[in-house]
Amino acid sequence: xxxxxxxxxxxxxxxxxxxxxxxxxxxxxxxxxxxxxxxxxxxxxxxxxxxxxxxxxxxxxxxxxxxxxxxxxxxxxxxxxxxxxxxxxxxxxxxxxxxxxxxxxxxxxxxxxxxxxxxxxxxxxxxxxxxxxxxxxxxxxxxxxxxxxxxxxxxxxxxxxxxxxxxxxxxxxxxxxxxxxxxxxxxxxxxxxxxxxxxxxxxxxxxxxxxxxxxxxxxxxxxxxxxxxxx
Numbered sequence: 001x002x003x004x005x006x007x008x009x010x011x012x013x014x015x016x017x018x019x020x021x022x023x024x025x026x027x028x029x030x031x032x033x034x035x036x037x038x039x040x041x042x043x044x045x046x047x048x049x050x051x052x053x054x055x056x057x058x059x060x061x062x063x064x065x066x067x068x069x070x071x072x073x074x075x076x077x078x079x080x081x082x083x084x085x086x087x088x089x090x091x092x093x094x095x096x097x098x099x100x101x102x103x104x105x106x107x108x109x110x111x112x113x114x115x116x117x118x119x120x121x122x123x124x125x126x127x128x129x130x131x132x133x134x135x136x137x138x139x140x141x142x143x144x145x146x147x148x149x150x151x152x153x154x155x156x157x158x159x160x161x162x163x164x165x166x167x168x169x170x171x172x173x174x175x176x177x178x179x180x181x182x183x184x185x186x187x188x189x190x191x192x193x194x195x196x197x198x199x200x201x202x203x204x205x206x207x208x209x210x211x212x213x214x215x216x217x218x219x220x221x222x223x224x225x226x227x228x229x230x231x
Contacts, residue, residue, distance in 0.1 A: 017096065021089040028082040031075050038072040 015023075045065035052058040 017093045024086050031079045035075045038068050041068045
């Protein structure tokens with residue numbers, strides 16, 4: 001049966017966009033090399049045309065140059081066509097990659113949506129509100145406890161605030177009066193001599209006058225009166 005009908009051959013997979021693009025690029029490179037060789041021949045023929053005189057020789061060189069120029073134009077057209085095909089393939093590849101990226105994005109979003117739905121089932125808004133209310137109550141109780149512990153002992157509740165303010169004003173007035181004389185309080189300021197009734201200090205004139213009446217001898221000692229020596 002296999003000899004009669006033969007064996008079914010496996011179909012080769014169609015070429016991908018990348019394979020087709022690489023193949024076209026290789027053909028374009030080959031055509032570009034041919035154009036480069038033709039440019040070199042044209043340059044050579046131009047030099048020969050300049051060097052030869054007008055006549056049959058020059059016309060033959062021009063004919064060869066025209067033939068090479070026609071080939072170059074043909075290859076340039078093929079090169080441009082191949083480049084256009086490559087550009088179209090690149091556009092298709094870009095669109096294909098964009099669709100693949102969109103598919104992956106949609107798959108990721110679906111997975112994330114499923115996970116969020118599962119998480120939302122375990123979290124309820126009412127539970128969060130109740131938790132917040134309990135936290136506020138606990139904070140209020142804590143504040144009351146701190147105020148209770150911060151109370152002062154043995155402080156009467158019937159203190160007149162107006163009386164306290166009057167005493168504070170009087171204290172400020174006393175402090176202002178005391179700081180008028182160079183910032184020294186009144187109880188530290190010195191009193192006048194007249195108020196103390198102290199005697200004045202002796203001057204040095206009386207002592208010097210008493211010393212002037214006393215006679216001294218050659219040694220500087222008080223001289224003895226002569227009358228006392230006669231006796």
